[in-house]
Amino acid sequence: xxxxxxxxxxxxxxxxxxxxxxxxxxxxxxxxxxxxxxxxxxxxxxxxxxxxxxxxxxxxxxxxxxxxxxxxxxxxxxxxxxxxxxxxxxxxxxxxxxxxxxxxxxxxxxxx
Amino acid sequence: xxxxxxxxxxxxxxxxxxxxxxxxxxxxxxxxxxxxxxxxxxxxxxxxxxxxxxxxxxxxxxxxxxxxxxxxxxxxxxxxxxxxxxxxxxxxxxxxxxxxxxxxxxxxxxxxxxx
Numbered sequence: 640x641x642x643x644x645x646x647x648x649x650x651x652x653x654x655x656x657x658x659x660x661x662x663x664x665x666x667x668x669x670x671x672x673x674x675x676x677x678x679x680x681x682x683x684x685x686x687x688x689x690x691x692x693x694x695x696x697x698x699x700x701x702x703x704x705x706x707x708x709x710x711x712x713x714x715x716x717x718x719x720x721x722x723x724x725x726x727x728x729x730x731x732x733x734x735x736x737x738x739x740x741x742x743x744x745x746x747x748x749x750x751x
Numbered sequence: 752x753x754x755x756x757x758x759x760x761x762x763x764x765x766x767x768x769x770x771x772x773x774x775x776x777x778x779x780x781x782x783x784x785x786x787x788x789x790x791x792x793x794x795x796x797x798x799x800x801x802x803x804x805x806x807x808x809x810x811x812x813x814x815x816x817x818x819x820x821x822x823x824x825x826x827x828x829x830x831x832x833x834x835x836x837x838x839x840x841x842x843x844x845x846x847x848x849x850x851x852x853x854x855x856x857x858x859x860x861x862x863x864x865x866x
Contacts, residue, residue, distance in 0.1 A: 643794075670852070682795075682841065682856040695853060730794055737783065737845075737852040742794035 641665075643743035645731050651749045657719040660746045663712055664733030672740060673706055673716050674730040682730075688714065721750045753778045755844050757857035764832050765865045772827040772860050774816075774842030783852060784825045785843040786816055789859075795841060801825065812836070837864045 644663040652658055664671050672687040686696040688708045696706070703722070708714040718725055728747050732740040754777045764770055776782055783802050787795040799810025806818040816827045825842060839861050845854040 681858045684853060684855075687853060732795075734852060739785070739797050739800060740852065740854065742787075742796070744794045 643731055643733050643741055645729075645743040645746050647746060648744065649747045649749075651751065652721055653751050654722055655720045656750075657717065658721045658725075658748060658750075660716040660729050660731075660748070662714045662716070662731030662743060664714070664731070665741055666712070668733035668735050668741075669711070670734045670736065670740075671708060671714050672732040672734075673714070674732065674742075675727045676730060676745070677727045685716070718748075721748075723750045726750050753782070753844050753846070753855045755842050755855055755857035757840075757842055757860050759860045760858070761861045761863065763863040763865060766834050767831050770827075770829045770832045770836070770862070772840050772842075772862070774825045774827065774857060775823050776825060776842070776844040777823065778844055778846075780846065782844045783846065784816075784818060785845075785854065786810065786814070786825070786827050787841045787843065787856075788812075788838050789841065790838045798827070798840075832862075832864055834864045834866055837862055 646661045670689050673685040676682045685698045686706045691708045706716045726749050728745045730745045732742045734740045756775045785800045786798040789795045798814050799808045801808045801818045808816050814829050818825050839859045841859045842857040843854040845852045
């Protein structure tokens with residue numbers, strides 16, 4: 640299996656621009672998670688989906704962040720407009736139900 | 752609310768020495784416990800997990816962890832550390848539900864291995 644796939648691996652953008660991060664979960668997994676990792680706040684869960692339905696988005700920082708999962712094999716995390724404080728590594732993870740979460744390699748976002 | 756405490760931010764050990772990384776959790780019911788490792792520039796990789804059964808859990812790369820309910824702890828151990836074990840280690844706790852597991856991660860312990 641190819642594992643969780645994230646794209647792009649690195650993104651550099653200017654403040655105010657829209658950023659879209661993409662994730663392809665492991666085939667057959669029905670839960671998908673978006674995390675953000677920073678030095679200051681560590682690893683934070685932003686949102687997670689079960690069977691393509693958002694279950695808990697309490698970690699989404701503000702309305703500038705949105706996430707979708709149109710089908711079982713694809714999810715996006717969008718930031719619009721982006722701000723320098725959004726700079727972080729964003730991880731996507733997937734699992735089969737409550738079993739182990741498998742993490743992707745992450746997207747390193749830099750907002751100038 | 753569930754929470755995880757990893758009291759050691761940094762630990763340095765000599766290659767070949769034993770290792771113990773501490774993890775304490777707060778959770779109202781029987782927790783689902785994990786240890787993950789993150790190498791620089793990489794995602795998190797599962798080392799081991801515990802839900803029920805034998806409280807001593809074996810994982811990959813020679814790691815093990817022991818669940819102690821009375822101490823609310825799930826410490827990670829390795830009898831002899833290798834230089835390649837240098838990485839950041841995260842403990843996580845979550846409920847065991849039917850669909851999706853909202854994990855809470857600790858702040859991580861950075862392990863340095865001296866040759």
